Amino acid sequence: MNDGAGLRTADDDLLPPADWGRRPASPGTRAVWAFGLLAAVLVTGRVWVAPGVEARALDAWTTMFVAVCVQALPFLVFGVALSAAITAFVPPSVWRRVLPRRPGAAVPVAGAMGAVLPGCECASVPVAGGLMARGVAPAAALTFLLAAPAINPIVLTATAVAFPGSPEMVVGRFAASLVVAVLAGWTWLLVGKGEWLTVPSRPQAQGAAGRVEAFRQAMQHDIMHAGGFLVVGAAAAATINAVIPAAWVTGVAGIPVASVLLLALLAVLMSICSEADAFVAASLPQFSTTARLAFLVxxxxxxxxxxxxxxxxxxxxxxxxxxxxxxVLAVGVSALVGGLLT
Structure with missing residues (x-):
């Protein structure tokens, strides 16, 4: 017991700590609870949901889920590796030489840099995080994030192949995507606040061995962190693709405004890799050029x-x-550029 004078006695060691019952759960405990919740969801789905799902719909969901994961995973790994390499091996002085000091001028330069990275949107997210961690202005890094998956050479080549004899689709996609990326970067520069954005942290590298270790830690952290979110996004996209009837899509193809909004929403929900989305857009000839451009942007x-x-x-x-x-910027700019093309 405590004698009231601030002295401890032997009995005090037998008392529970002051924060008893309020300690945060350990990672292992959280993992157990997460596994238990997942098992409960699977059991509930097997008992209540599975009997009411047609085999064809389940096959479509599985195919879409696996396709999104398989399609995106290599580019995600590439982006994570590139981000880790930027963090560990590229000194901050390089970015000070490449990018203008003024963030407003750095935004369009970062957008133009997106034309040289052959990757999809999954790769651009970790790379943008690595740029921010090395001191690049968030507005410039976000511009790169938006531009890289839309205007790189592989995507533009795929668009040209999907739309043979229609170079306006390639030009329109490049111009609209770059304009959207730059406008988004400038807008974030003007109205964005620091507390709205969590800049990924990176370990400090010291010496050759330290740089290799920093690369390994960044790779391990990002691939484990981003992989789970990729699975969540793929599951959501597969569910949407399996649920939306095809008749709903074709029914509004002839309505100009509705068709643009519909294909823009489908682009969000279908989550197709940017290297393959041009072939999907080309398979929708019932839609206008503007609507299909919105899908691509x-x-x-x-x-x-x-x-x-x-x-x-x-x-x-x-x-x-x-x-x-x-x-909003992507839909608006796509409508304007599409109107100029037609």
Whole structure:
């Protein structure tokens, strides 16, 4: 017992600590609870949901889920490796030489840099996080994040192949995507607040061995962190694709405004990799050029797996502000550019 004078006695050691019952759960305990919750969901789905699901719908869901994961995973790994390499081996002075000091001027330069990275949106998220960790202005890094998956050479080549004899689709996609990325970067520079964005932390590298260790730690952290969000986004996209009837899509193809909005929303929900989305757009000839351009511009910048990855890297407060901004800009610029093309 305590004698009231601030002295402890032997009996005090037998008392529970002051924060008894209020200690945070350990990672192992959280993992057990998460596994138990997942098992409960699977059992509930097997008992209550599975009997009412047709085998064809389940096959479609499984095919879409696996396709999104398999399609995106190599680019995600590539992006994580590139981000870790930027963090560990590229000194901050390099970015000070490449990018203008003024963030407003750095935004369009970062957008142009997106034309040289052959990757999809899954790769651009960790790379943008690595740029921020090395001191690049968030507005410039976010511009790169939006531009890289839409205007790189592989995507533009795939678009040209999907639309033979229609170079306006390639030009329109490049111009609209770059304009959206730069406008989004400038807008974030003007109205964005530091507390809205969580900049990923990176270990400090000292010496050759330290740089290798920093690379390994960044790779391990990002691949484990982003992989889970990729799975969540893929599951959501597969569910949407299995649920939406095809008749709903074709029924509004002839309505100009509705068709643009519909394909923009489908680009978000379908979550197709930017290297393959041009072939999907080309398979929808019943839609106008403007609507299909909106599909090509919105998809690499706003889709379910990308939203999940952004939330994992930069936080929910960032996503609820940046995603609507990007979507509105992408739809508006696509409509303007599409109108000029036709």
């Amino acid at each position: 919105v998809g690499p910048m706003v889709d379910l797996k990308l939203i999940a990855l952004q939330a994992g890297f930069f936080g929910r407060r960032f996503v609820v502000r940046f995603v609507p901004l990007t979507f």
